[in-house]
Amino acid sequence: QNNEIRKSAMDSTSSSNNPVTQQPSTSQLLNLSERIDLNFLFRSSVEYPRGSSDQGAVKMNEARIELTGDIIQDLSFRIRYRLNRSFAPNSLDNAPSAVDHANITYRFGNEKKWHLTAGKQAANVGSWEFDTNPTFEYQYTDFVNKQLNLFLLAMEIGYQVTPNHSFQLQVHNTYNQDFNTVFNSTGYARNGLRPSKTPLGLYVSWQGNLLDKKWQTFYSYNIAQFAKGKTDHGVAIGNKLVLDRFNAYLDLQSAYMSVDYPNIGSPAVNNYLAPFPIFAPTFLQDINYKTAVLRVDYEFVPKWFITAKGFYETASLRKNSEIGDDFRENIGYWAGLEFKPVGSQDMRLFANYFYNTSRYHNAVANTNPNQKLHLFAVGVLYFVNVF
Amino acid sequence: QNNEIRKSAMDSTSSSNNPVTQQPSTSQLLNLSERIDLNFLFRSSVEYPRGSSDQGAVKMNEARIELTGDIIQDLSFRIRYRLNRSFAPNSLDNAPSAVDHANITYRFGNEKKWHLTAGKQAANVGSWEFDTNPTFEYQYTDFVNKQLNLFLLAMEIGYQVTPNHSFQLQVHNTYNQDFNTVFNSTGYARNGLRPSKTPLGLYVSWQGNLLDKKWQTFYSYNIAQFAKGKTDHGVAIGNKLVLDRFNAYLDLQSAYMSVDYPNIGSPAVNNYLAPFPIFAPTFLQDINYKTAVLRVDYEFVPKWFITAKGFYETASLRKNSEIGDDFRENIGYWAGLEFKPVGSQDMRLFANYFYNTSRYHNAVANTNPNQKLHLFAVGVLYFVNVF
């Protein structure tokens, strides 16, 4: 940088009050691409839906840019954003939906075993499905797609107990929009609910490697509040098996939502109650969600992979015996083939078939027809490590 | 990257299921700026319109960021986006208007003469006007500005026949919005039109170098569908002359649109038909568009350039003899001066004058007054190759 000029063209980053430019040493410079990673996450496919009125099209399934790195041993940062989401800020956290990560990590303490991560980050939930890079995860459960608040403002404290075991505490915003925005966007009645003054939550999680890293665990418990006096709980148990040419994960979760902000089960019950007098649509209260999801990947000959995934999800309203257990089921599976022509690069040509159905039972069955989607896709994915 | 820490702060890109980080070798590292290009496309000018009610202003004409490069010999990527467009995704392709390019190219076959490009990319249309970097192209024809779907999701297969001749096939989305969005945004009547299940198109193109690269050709044919059973055709013939201090291109195009989605000629006819009973505004059917555009650039003394451009475009509705041939003409030209003070850098100070008029003839002449624009601009452009 030509400092003479920066001085003469002084503006809002040139204040000498807060000297902001640190010159990296020559050795740091030579290690640029070891210290810093710039990634481009890409997936595009031709999608043909069947059994729906959607038009077939070439889709940009994934396009995200990631910049991450270690500035010095104690400090690192991570930025990742999608190229296909608005950057307008959400009402509660002042961060946009486009940004997945915008955070820094400070490592401290004995042998730097502690870390603090502040800023927008991934929810520390025990889900290998969510943990997988989105480049490679073609379709998601409702648990990841709708139920979780995936990327949120938080402060995380972590401790590495041994090389194979770590624990984290993550204090986070429950939602990214404020209470009024959430209600106004659905038009739902509030039924006496009021905003919590501290709409925060806490993830407690454990990540472990067992059996020589063949079995990897990611378990979490979450407690959160959004409406005053209404508390949500969730448990997620993620297990991964990593062998030479075979990988699999099995994630199980169960959540109690005091108020159904994800709005997965509420529409069906609102449809059912609509004909009743003096009824106004609203978020259900005291709903239970459960998910089981299994994915397997197998390299059956070099460079060729079979991938398959299946999931089963339920919504239950136990306090109402008419609606009751499993009033909504969400079932999906895919099977696909991948070809990875260049050994050193994570570029794959793929073809797969996805089937998804939502079914309604008990009292809500008559007013809510089952939903079906067949989707056939052929395309390309590539996790590009630019440097 | 500090892998110990990435492990302890595990999140959605750290899965060992899909190892995603490839460490470049030292030799790759030293070649970073040979492998990768980071560009900033910039043009800003003070614009004074005359003959209109617009306010004069300093404009940000162009601000785009481009990141492109070869990861290995077989694989390259390209990202380019505008800093002044929304990143909200379009309804059909899930990609935003801000993104011009988000694609990867895989080269394969004997001597790597074949390539596959997937993702958002430029339409492979035989137009040197569109092919010119937008940093340098001050004003466009309606052909480029409105008629073409410039940047679209596609899968392209190309073959390099000889060093001087190549052919491409590009399967692409016809439009980036879905059928219903296109009609809803205009409020036009559908007149029985229904969405195609496969609203795709195909470009077939040839690029050639003749006469020791002095004459460069870019010819294309396009066939596409958007409404069911309605097929569009277009031919574009681009010719470029490249001499020492003189360049010119002459592009000719003719297109038959079964439905006038670009909505260039329809407003005039809708205005004309408005007084008729039982008339609802709609997209015209069976419209023909033609364009001729010539640009010349001449370095008359070292570092000083004269640039001039002229275009003539017509819209015709032959099946209706009252409206008929050339019912709309769009005529424009500019003349300007450029000064390039630093030989090694594509930075130019410029001044130019642009005149544009749209004229209406035949039956629609009375209801559609001619439009005129005079624009005087003084400014700076710079194609910055950061590294």
Place this chain on the structure above:
Amino acid sequence: QNNEIRKSAMDSTSSSNNPVTQQPSTSQLLNLSERIDLNFLFRSSVEYPRGSSDQGAVKMNEARIELTGDIIQDLSFRIRYRLNRSFAPNSLDNAPSAVDHANITYRFGNEKKWHLTAGKQAANVGSWEFDTNPTFEYQYTDFVNKQLNLFLLAMEIGYQVTPNHSFQLQVHNTYNQDFNTVFNSTGYARNGLRPSKTPLGLYVSWQGNLLDKKWQTFYSYNIAQFAKGKTDHGVAIGNKLVLDRFNAYLDLQSAYMSVDYPNIGSPAVNNYLAPFPIFAPTFLQDINYKTAVLRVDYEFVPKWFITAKGFYETASLRKNSEIGDDFRENIGYWAGLEFKPVGSQDMRLFANYFYNTSRYHNAVANTNPNQKLHLFAVGVLYFVNVF
């Protein structure tokens, strides 16, 4: 870059008409991180508001990306944008609110003492408060937050008289939206105001270093027009004291607004006039704004800082004796503690308390209750120099 391939995959940046890629030399390459800076501006905190109905939350206070550098000795560029603002363009300048800087600087003349900066840039206003990098400035006056048009399209000419003194002339757009958009977004009556054909302004500014750089001055005068025949004037006097472990700035400003487009004082007067017959809300005319702001920073023990800021602002309507002088006061202060654990890096852990009140006097006092905000924040900031 593999030029063979770029040729075969020709598209809109590959035209040989305008050869756009300059290969840096090996020596330039080795100096990449000396020539180019990539920065990530970050601040996040847990904020608890008191005395308001707002919800507490973890906030993304700042997230901006900056890329800036010298391409050659004569030419540099600067891009900075926020990750939490929309990229949709404004109506007058075609640039989005998300972009702070998108400009180039060309240095010329004897010893390169002259420069021209074109594009979106910071207003050259004599305000050390605004000049401070936003990473480090927790809360702002209404002067910076609302009254100024901070980032605008402009052409700036500067001259470095001596190493310690420089002068700048900056011709700029008065506002980023056009006249009609400004009125339509408020719904205010125009009261006969018409758009200026040249809604431009001019900053004249001096930056100086005195007393061995211990005293730094930034003085500016501004004249601007937006409505036809209505001219605004402003003077800003910024003084900064830079000692070893103590910094302070004192900024004073006074502005006469022929029309109150910033809309700071107008709502109070509109509330007051609302009951009168035949009244329509509008922008006040002939309003005066004054601001005094003082910030001090003191490193009281190594790595620990005390920071405090106070400001006092008034709005006056002198032509109306009932509303009169100082009819609105805006008063604020904060006090905070910062800890900077890593000497070489501008990362700080902070806690602070901010109080802000707006009070109304004279005729408008009864219809405008005083506003109060208490805000307690604990968080992290980091100006990351990636390379």
